[in-house]
Amino acid sequence: MACLPGGGTGFVGRALTQLLRSHGHEVTHISRQGGKDRISWEELSHSGLPLCDAVVNLAGENVLNPFHRWNDAFCREVISSRVETTKTLAKAIADAEQPLRAWVLITGVGYYRPSPTVEYTEDSPGGDFDFFSHLVSSWEAAALTPGSPARGVVVRSDLAGIVCHALENEHLQGILNGVAPSSPYTSNGTFAQELAAALGRPALLPVPAWAVRAVFGAERAVMLLEGQRVVPKHTLESGYHFIFPDLSGALKDIVA
Template identity: 80%
Template sequence: GERGPEGSGVSGRGGGTGFVGRALTQLLRSRGHQVTHVSRQGGTDRISWEELSHSGLPPCDAVVNLAGENVLNPFRRWSDAFSREVISSRVETTKTLAKAIAAAEQAPRAWVLVTGVGYYRPSPTAEYTEDSPGGDFDFFSRLVSSWEAAALIPGSPARGVVVRSGVVLGQDGGAISQMLLPFRLGLGGPLGSGLQPFPWIHIRDLSGIVCHALEKESVQGILNGVAPSSPATSNGTFAQELAAALGRPALVPVPAWAVRAVFGAERAVMLLEGQRVLPKRTLESGYHFIFPDLAGALKDIVG
């Protein structure tokens, strides 16, 4: 990508210090950018949500929102309260940041929001690009719709970019950290039929796409944050590849009823059904993937 001028990225609650936020912060700082986080408490290189509401947005070149309560936390039972937290941790933080950008004396040049491929309807056969419809058939698609709508700032000079991310694979967090133990014990396997699509991206590529969107002035609109080979990956293929990378068998399929029992029906949809998503506009925008293939991505993470 082009080198952007020094600026400060501002990321959302749990956004700057979460799994993706840490990787993105490291990448941006390595490229000479200053990064300020928005968090519950202010401090060095961070401002609090309260300061943001009272004093407004500090001068910055770009704002990034990575906020969101972990939907697949197996220790949280699905309930009305939890679903409200899931919504507010995404939609409300996005509204707050959008409001701060709209009110800023000097608007940032770019405003990047990371959402999810849950926007598209799960299907074993359909293939989705950034132009495909979605957004109104289950809890998660409606959530992504309202989340993306909350980011719209009519008439703002800030370039708006939305990255719809697949399952993020990386060390020290994300999906892999929850899967490693059963796979290391030789108890890992596909979920349900294993035939459902498994849209994935390596964390270095998700950070890379966000950085590319910040630095390249021509990038705007929706970008799918999934690896180019992701449409060919099923849940079963993923289980086999992860087991192979760990030198273990992938023998034990997890029946659909067990997934529903642990995660509840709403969240089970994310695991038992999936979307075949193509990063069409992402590639057209000039982004070059570091890990286009699953074997290489997993070797990097667990090898």
């Protein structure tokens, strides 16, 4: 199968690329610049969809990047990076001479990165894991209070695995929630304690909500201070078997 992922050079995209190629699939990325095994978004807009069997869109500006102030300009960039790329791909797919076997859209991912320090680059954007692990690895506060929410957790290998699973099973349709089956009710406090245990360090003091709002801005802080109880019902029913179904095992593997 020939697959064309948008945003395939990013953090999740690199894992998906490696997995797809290990399964014998061909991968051509869509990125800002063209090159070997990749085409640019501008080239896609002008020349249309190259010959392929499946398209995935992983593109999107990192919402939680604290080096960008949450203002109208950045908000528009966040929306545009997702909406416009999806529109570009949808048009290219509609105009393509050969129908696709699969079209997968990834949206709303807050992923955890295996790094004990905060680092933000175009190819390896940060996420919740950066924020918590930086605090814990510095022997500082970890558990967010008040209002520690229920949140879902999924590691990069499982997220890539779910996408690959969807691409290789043509009968699948609808939404596949990318969250580990035993983690939908994980609170920030529990996450911090589990992470501290995996790192072999204490989680002593709570991070006050005002500090999170100060770093990320009021609107973005909602993603860390509030949560949703998401379950992977359809994902499990589709036949996908999670590599890391629980938080403890996932964090131990990541920090290892």
